[in-house]
Amino acid sequence: MELLAFGDTGWGDELFYATLMTIAVSITAMIIGFSFAAIFTPLKLSNNKLLNLIANSYTTVIRGVPELLVIYLFFFGGTGAVMYVASIFGYNEYIEINAFITGAFAIGIISGAYSTEVFRGAVQSIDKGQFEAAKVLGLSKFAQFYKIILPQVLRLAIPNLSNVWQITLKDTSLISVTGLVEIMRQSYIAAGSTRDPLFFYSFAAVLYLLLTYLSMKLINRLEIKYSRGY
Amino acid sequence: MDLELMIASLPKLLSAATITLKLLLVSLIIGLFIGFIFAILRLNKNIFINRFAYGYSYLFRGTPLLVQIFIIYFGLGQIEYLRSTFLWVVLKEPYWCAIIAFALNTGAYTSEILRSAFQTIKPGVIEAGQSLGISSKIIFYKIQIPIAIRQSLPAYGNEIILMMKGTSLASTVTLMDLTGVAKYIISTTFKPIEVFIVAGGIYLFMTFIIHNVIKFLEKKYSFN
Numbered sequence A: 001m002e003l004l005a006f007g008d009t010g011w012g013d014e015l016f017y018a019t020l021m022t023i024a025v026s027i028t029a030m031i032i033g034f035s036f037a038a039i040f041t042p043l044k045l046s047n048n049k050l051l052n053l054i055a056n057s058y059t060t061v062i063r064g065v066p067e068l069l070v071i072y073l074f075f076f077g078g079t080g081a082v083m084y085v086a087s088i089f090g091y092n093e094y095i096e097i098n099a100f101i102t103g104a105f106a107i108g109i110i111s112g113a114y115s116t117e118v119f120r121g122a123v124q125s126i127d128k129g130q131f132e133a134a135k136v137l138g139l140s141k142f143a144q145f146y147k148i149i150l151p152q153v154l155r156l157a158i159p160n161l162s163n164v165w166q167i168t169l170k171d172t173s174l175i176s177v178t179g180l181v182e183i184m185r186q187s188y189i190a191a192g193s194t195r196d197p198l199f200f201y202s203f204a205a206v207l208y209l210l211l212t213y214l215s216m217k218l219i220n221r222l223e224i225k226y227s228r229g230y
Numbered sequence B: 001m002d003l004e005l006m007i008a009s010l011p012k013l014l015s016a017a018t019i020t021l022k023l024l025l026v027s028l029i030i031g032l033f034i035g036f037i038f039a040i041l042r043l044n045k046n047i048f049i050n051r052f053a054y055g056y057s058y059l060f061r062g063t064p065l066l067v068q069i070f071i072i073y074f075g076l077g078q079i080e081y082l083r084s085t086f087l088w089v090v091l092k093e094p095y096w097c098a099i100i101a102f103a104l105n106t107g108a109y110t111s112e113i114l115r116s117a118f119q120t121i122k123p124g125v126i127e128a129g130q131s132l133g134i135s136s137k138i139i140f141y142k143i144q145i146p147i148a149i150r151q152s153l154p155a156y157g158n159e160i161i162l163m164m165k166g167t168s169l170a171s172t173v174t175l176m177d178l179t180g181v182a183k184y185i186i187s188t189t190f191k192p193i194e195v196f197i198v199a200g201g202i203y204l205f206m207t208f209i210i211h212n213v214i215k216f217l218e219k220k221y222s223f224n
Helices: A012-045 A049-064 A067-088 A099-124 A128-136 A141-178 A183-194 A197-226 B003-042 B047-062 B065-078 B080-084 B087-091 B094-119 B123-131 B136-173 B178-189 B192-220
Strands: none
Touching: A012 A049, A012 A099, A012 A141, A012 A183, A012 A197, A049 A099, A049 B136, A049 B192, A067 A099, A067 A141, A067 B136, A067 B178, A067 B192, A099 A141, A128 A141, A141 A183, A141 A197, A141 B065, A183 A197, A183 B065, A197 B047, A197 B065, B003 B047, B003 B094, B003 B136, B003 B178, B003 B192, B047 B094, B065 B080, B065 B087, B065 B094, B065 B136, B080 B087, B087 B094, B094 B136, B123 B136, B136 B178, B136 B192, B178 B192
């Protein structure tokens, strides 16, 4: 137990901050994923073949390639890509990208592919009459979407989005290979310096279980909130 | 784009892909076995057996695969007692540690897939068997299992693809699988995009094959 003490003697505070880091990366990645889904879901649902192809290749490639490989691509390729873009604008100094941003972006793109599929399924399972009724009411396009379609999409999507969240949360453990100090990385450091890997990795497992359990509870509440009236 | 590097790295990556496939195949076979046993335990009426099976699947589905591999590879070696048993022969090899972790992980997911497949079998089907005077053992083997297998094919297909992606984590315990070799080439040449295209292409090709095999099986075993 003294291994988990807070302060200089134990790893309690380090692991606490690492847990906060895992939560922060997961939420950031989820938000990045939502923005990708917001772009690619309409492309998937559009009648244009080319736009369909773009969206389908995104989801197929990301869902068919290991997460770790995507992370390596961003880890090794991210700096180069940003520096290349900067050089077009005439900036030629070395740019170091933060591990948090690289990691959140890599996981976000993965999470976005899953979210896109979830939203596509949810929109497709909404009755056509709802779209027509919204139009007939004379609402603006914006109001049609925000007031009529989106609330229904959310209700249908939340159970599946909760799965996406769980996947995203667990995927953040892979960012540890890039050196970002989240739960996995901190456990690796602690295990190395105390020579007690069994304890620290088991503790990491407990932390992840706690996070998945608590987020399950929160999402269940959200689910109830969004299915009012059903 | 460095085409030369892409062509030069293709044979290395392809031979690494055989390791990925080997890892996948062995873990799937063991995992299917584990999944089957735990699915049956989940359906047991005894609350302790039931809880135990649920706890197993909850534990392995609620934690990242990376943690599971690290506990088995780095953690278990720490137990002095284990080092003196025959288990150490297996546990000191990263290859077998990875397989144990993958098999336990996919076993947990498979048990959930099979459990829900068993539960969705309509009671009428079993009753029909009973009224024909078939023994409950034969009902289980000849009626419930075939229906459950057919029922779980689509979900199991997804699980195979997820597991194939999961095998990439073997590279974190020094195994040179497809992702491990890809990372090695990237870190020596600093050409991440080219290597990603080749390695990702191989993974996508394997996903494509698995997807189509499952589709074929689904069609073959469909009810109508």
